Amino acid sequence: xxxxxxxxxxxxxxxxxxxxxxxxxxxxxxxxxxxxxxxxxxxxxxxxxxxxxxxxxxxxxxxxxxxxxxxxxxxxxxxxxxxxxxxxxxxxxxxxxxxxxxxxxxxxxxxxxxxxxxxxxxxxxxxxxxxxxxxxxxxxxxxxxxxxxxxxxxxxxxxxxxxxxxxxxxxxxxxxxxxxxxxxxxxxxxxxxxxxxxxxxxxxxxxxxxxxxxxxxxxxxxxxxxxxxxxxxxxxxxxxxxxxxxxxxxxxxxxxxxxxxxxxxxxxxxxxxxxxxxxxxxxxxxxxxxxxxxxxxxxxxxxxxxxxxxxxxxxxxxxxxxxxxxxxxxxxxxxxxxxxxxxxxxxxxxxxxxxxxxxxxxxxxxxxxxxxxxxxxxxxxxxxxxxxxx
Amino acid sequence: xxxxxxxxxxxxxxxxxxxxxxxxxxxxxxxxxxxxxxxxxxxxxxxxxxxxxxxxxxxxxxxxxxxxxxxxxxxxxxxxxxxxxxxxxxxxxxxxxxxxxxxxxxxxxxxxxxxxxxxxxxxxxxxxxxxxxxxxxxxxxxxxxxxxxxxxxxxxxxxxxxxxxxxxxxxxxxxxxxxxxxxxxxxxxxxxxxxxxxxxxxxxxxxxxxxxxxxxxxxxxxxxxxxxxxxxxxxxxxxxxxxxxxxxxxxxxxxxxxxxxxxxxxxxxxxxxxxxxxxxxxxxxxxxxxxxxxxxxxxxxxxxxxxxxxxxxxxxxxxxxxxxxxxxxxxxxxxxxxxxxxxxxxxxxx
Numbered sequence: 001x002x003x004x005x006x007x008x009x010x011x012x013x014x015x016x017x018x019x020x021x022x023x024x025x026x027x028x029x030x031x032x033x034x035x036x037x038x039x040x041x042x043x044x045x046x047x048x049x050x051x052x053x054x055x056x057x058x059x060x061x062x063x064x065x066x067x068x069x070x071x072x073x074x075x076x077x078x079x080x081x082x083x084x085x086x087x088x089x090x091x092x093x094x095x096x097x098x099x100x101x102x103x104x105x106x107x108x109x110x111x112x113x114x115x116x117x118x119x120x121x122x123x124x125x126x127x128x129x130x131x132x133x134x135x136x137x138x139x140x141x142x143x144x145x146x147x148x149x150x151x152x153x154x155x156x157x158x159x160x161x162x163x164x165x166x167x168x169x170x171x172x173x174x175x176x177x178x179x180x181x182x183x184x185x186x187x188x189x190x191x192x193x194x195x196x197x198x199x200x201x202x203x204x205x206x207x208x209x210x211x212x213x214x215x216x217x218x219x220x221x222x223x224x225x226x227x228x229x230x231x232x233x234x235x236x237x238x239x240x241x242x243x244x245x246x247x248x249x250x251x252x253x254x255x256x257x258x259x260x261x262x263x264x265x266x267x268x269x270x271x272x273x274x275x276x277x278x279x280x281x282x283x284x285x286x287x288x289x290x291x292x293x294x295x296x297x298x299x300x301x302x303x304x305x306x307x308x309x310x311x312x313x314x315x316x317x318x319x320x321x322x323x324x325x326x327x328x329x330x331x332x333x334x335x336x337x338x339x340x341x342x343x344x345x346x347x348x349x350x351x352x353x354x355x356x357x358x359x360x361x362x363x364x365x366x367x368x369x370x371x372x373x374x375x376x377x378x379x380x381x382x383x384x385x386x387x388x389x390x
Numbered sequence: 391x392x393x394x395x396x397x398x399x400x401x402x403x404x405x406x407x408x409x410x411x412x413x414x415x416x417x418x419x420x421x422x423x424x425x426x427x428x429x430x431x432x433x434x435x436x437x438x439x440x441x442x443x444x445x446x447x448x449x450x451x452x453x454x455x456x457x458x459x460x461x462x463x464x465x466x467x468x469x470x471x472x473x474x475x476x477x478x479x480x481x482x483x484x485x486x487x488x489x490x491x492x493x494x495x496x497x498x499x500x501x502x503x504x505x506x507x508x509x510x511x512x513x514x515x516x517x518x519x520x521x522x523x524x525x526x527x528x529x530x531x532x533x534x535x536x537x538x539x540x541x542x543x544x545x546x547x548x549x550x551x552x553x554x555x556x557x558x559x560x561x562x563x564x565x566x567x568x569x570x571x572x573x574x575x576x577x578x579x580x581x582x583x584x585x586x587x588x589x590x591x592x593x594x595x596x597x598x599x600x601x602x603x604x605x606x607x608x609x610x611x612x613x614x615x616x617x618x619x620x621x622x623x624x625x626x627x628x629x630x631x632x633x634x635x636x637x638x639x640x641x642x643x644x645x646x647x648x649x650x651x652x653x654x655x656x657x658x659x660x661x662x663x664x665x666x667x668x669x670x671x672x673x674x675x676x677x678x679x680x681x682x683x684x685x686x687x688x689x690x691x692x693x694x695x696x697x698x699x700x701x702x703x704x705x706x707x708x709x710x711x712x713x714x715x716x717x718x719x720x721x722x723x724x725x726x727x728x729x730x731x732x733x734x735x736x737x738x739x740x
Contacts, residue, residue, distance in 0.1 A: 001399065001460050002392050003664050009391075075391070267740035285682075285731035288738055292672075292679035296657035299393070306391035317650050380649055381642035385622055388637040 003299050005079075006306070012072075013079050016058070020087045023052055027088035032355065033345060039211065043093060043169050050092035050124040059098055059122050063106055067118050074250060074305040078298070081254035088261065096166060097121040097128030100243045101174050104190065108231040108239050117172075117192070129170035131161040131177075131193075131217060132240065138163075139375050141176070142184050142237065146219060148177040148191055150233075153226045155179075155191055157199070157219035163369075167215030168204045170195055175219075176236050188236035192228040199223070209361045244371070245315075250305065252298030255322040259291045259329060265353040266333055273337070280336050287329055294321055313383035316376040323366035324373060330360040393660070395464060402457075403464040406443075410472040413437060416709050419574070423475050423712065428544050429576035430476030438478065439504025447486050447601075452498040454489075458667035459601060463608035463659055470612020470720075473712045475574040479605045479724075480509040480540035484549050487598045491556065491590030497547065506546040510598075511536035511559075511580060518728070525582060527552040532559050532586035535579065538568060538723065542578025550586060556594060557586035572719040573712060599725055599733075600666055600673060603681035606724035607659040610684040610717060614652050614691035617713045621645065621695040628700075635698075644694055651687035658683050674737035682730035685721035692717040 005013065031037060031045060053059050054068070058080060061072035084091075092098065098121060105114050120126040137144040146159025157177060164173070173193050180187030195202055199222035204212040231239050266287070270280055297318055301311065333356050334341045341356040343349055350357070367373040381387045395403060413434055422431050438444055446462055448454020455461075462482065469478060485501040487510065488494045500506040515522045516537050525534025532550050539548065543565040550557050565578040622645065625636030635641055662680035665673040692714040696703040703710055721727060 001395055001660060001664055003661060004391065004668070006391065264738075264740075267738070270740075281735060282728070282731055284740065285735045288675075288740070289679040289682045289731065289734050292675055292734070293654050293658045293683045296661040296676070296680075297654055299661055300657040303391040303393035307394065314653070317653055320646075320650055321654060374643070377643040377646035378639075380646035381639075385642075385645055385649060387622070387642050387645065388626060388634050390633075390637045390639060 003303055009075055009079060009306075012076055013083060016080065016083050017087075019056055019058075020083065020089065023056070024087055024089050028090045029088055029355070031090065033352070042090075046090045046093040047124045047127075049090045050094060053092060054122050054124070059092070060102055060118075063102065067102075067106065067114065068122050075302055078250040078253055078302050078305065081251060082257050082298075085254040085257040086261070088258075093124050093166075093169070094121055094127050096130045097126070097172075100130060101128050101192075104174070104230055104239050104243045107242055108190075108235065110227075112227070113192075113230065126171045127166060127169055129164045129166040129173050129195075129217075131164060131173045131175035133163045134160060135162050139372055141240075142188065144176055144178060144188065146175065146177045147181075148175075148179050148189060148224070150179070150226070151223075154223040155226060155229070157191070157193060157222040157224055160216060160218050162216040163205075163214050164202075164217050165214045165369075167202050167217055168212055170202075173200075173217055174230075176240055179233050179236075183234070185237040186234045188240075189233050190230040190236035190239045191224055192230065193219075193222065193224045197222045197224065208364060209358055245311075250298060250301040250311070250315075250318070252294050252301060252318050252322055254298075255326070256291055256295035256298055259287075259294070259325075262329070262333070262354050262359070263287050263291055266336065269337060269351060269353060275336060283332050283336055287332055290325055290328070294325060297321060313379050316371070316379040316384075319371065320373055320376040320380070326363040326366050330356070330363040334360055393657075395460070399461055399464055402461055403468060406465050406468040407471070409441065410468055410474060414472050414474050416473060416712075419473055419475055420709065420712065423573035427576075429541060429574070430544065435476065436504050439502065443478070444481060444485070444504055445502030447482060448489050448498060448502055452489060452495050453502045459604050459663035460660065460667055462601070463604055463611075463663040466605050466608035467612040467615070467659075470609035470716070471616045473574060473613070473616070473709070473716055477507065477509055477541040477544070477576075479602070479609065481507060482605065483598055483602055484508040484510050486601060487549060487556070487594060488589065490594050490597065494558075494589060497558075507541070507544055508547045508549055509540040509542070509545050511539040511542070511548045511550045511582075513538040518726070525550060525552050527555050527557055527586055527588065530585060532557055532582045532584055535581050537579050538577045539565075539580050541576045542580050543567065543576065548580065549589070550582065551592060551595065553592065555588045556590045556592060557588050559584045559586050570719065572715040574716055575719050600662075600677040602724040603677040603730065604659060604663045604666060606720045607655065607662065607677075607680040607684040610688045610720045611652070611655050611659050613713050613717045613720065614648075614655065614684075614688045617692045617695040617710060617717075618645075618648050618652055620710055620713075621648070621698050624699055641698060644698075648691045648694055651690055655680070655684045655687045675734055678725075678730040678733035678737060681725055682727050682734065685727040685730075688717035688721060 057070055060068040061070050061076055063069035105117060134144050148155040148157050173195055175191045175193055176188055177191055178187055179189040199220045201218040202215050204215045206212050267284055344357055345355045442455050445454035446457050450456050485498055488498050501508050514524045525532055525536055546561055548559045550559050563580050565580055568577040568579050625641055626634050628635050658680040662676040665676045695710055696714055699710060702708050
């Protein structure tokens, strides 16, 4: 057993810290508080930030060298995420492109597709959104109905995608669509569609936080060139599953770094507002403890990566942990701080340390997206505990 | 980096499991728990000493193995899985404390050799609360009453804590048994007005408390792992409404949460042990967090295990209650959850 980062990994981390010191102008928390900031200006800020990271060689680190890779492993990737969280850096704009579509193209795409799509994806010149969920297909994703019918050298798309993160700002969408209605899994294909294609409409959806980071995308006889199919016809489900495995990668350390900062700020707030009573102290302590346990989970995953172990279905435990903990954490912060924590950041009376109101609302998303808590528990029950099918 | 145990550590864990399976099968452990007033079997205790388990953490100069907290955690996880009765952790803690205090080499060797039994007399009150009169060391005598002294009636020497010093008291002393819900545990109440030898400063307890948190956390891990295992087996065979009850999602999702708690406890306990061994800056916070979390986790896992077993889970006959009760003892002793939460806050500077 050895949880110490190797010299090589420490060097990577220290270089990244130095780079962040020199290149991160302001923490994200301050950017969003800027009175001049708008949703659009923040999107542009994230675009600029992504370009900086790309130039410095920090994007697609694990990809082959010709696509921007530097032979990095999951360990460097997890350290990268942790350091970004620690510094409160903005998220890159094209996280879905780089996080999900990039790996799909590298594993299943053609050489032309990689050449065409990867460079502008890394440079934030083309922003991607993910067309998986539909009004009638969420947790039961394979019941999706958006259809793609081959007509000459085009697919004709009809249907609707929803909860499409970045939809309002994206240039392209990667779409899971049905090419065969008689085959539940084998009838699904993975198609790339430009959002200004005639017949494609994007509508903003307003989220529980008031923001419109996601939207819905409608397809009405939208024609997509056949060469935009990734993999073979009917391979879409398999590709989607490979890609989602990347999405559930080691995030515990990054969350632990973020939450550590917020627990510290909550502790400081307790001092300032005079909450030194036992009830508040115990609640604060439980958050602190649970965050340390989450960090231990993250270190375990990191060490397993370094030890050459690939994460299996047990990565569902990590996702379930951080997303459920996020909710408990934000609820508890409101309990401790009182109604002042419900103030919107535009209120003069709001605290300037953390946007408690927004974090509270936002925490409701994590247990729904990227495989809801119910789906994670199903995976754990069936694939880790091997419990019988219902 | 590597989370898994090293080859040597894994060998120790495996041989401990084999040793416990042959020396302490649950039927035998239950006999000792239920019928033996001493709460442990001297013959098996001698075997533990012979195999080097009692001196696991002690330096070779006092006949120890010179191993660390990770190895101790591996052994105690197995002891928890086997629901092993007896004062193993208590004796390891006392011996480690004495070795750290120094000047007691011959006694430490006797502890490692299994010929003398020493535990720490720590608790100054029966119930939680601040109305406590601590035992004092005055004029070379320890005076006061100690409660929940582990296996007090079987000890030869007590390591008594007082606000000013740690001291040793030799038997004879009067012990009033404090039977609790846990059949694997023997506590005693000891009234002291005895000549006492000062052995060290109470500040030595800080590191012992961390080790106790790791040790109890590791036992809790073993306890809840076994309780979960028993439950997973049970729900696959028990039929209701024409199917195994494990096919019902109402149980599956709770079992998934039980696994989450168990595996997260594993991460936390072994990380804390590794921090302890490497003197990592996070040691204090990691130890407090591991024990606090393990206590809560065991409460959920063992409680749900009893619930999912239904009527049979409420019986004395099924072994499960031994685990349920062991979990409760370990949760409330070795630094209760509340104590660990306070330590966590202090460690973080909050």
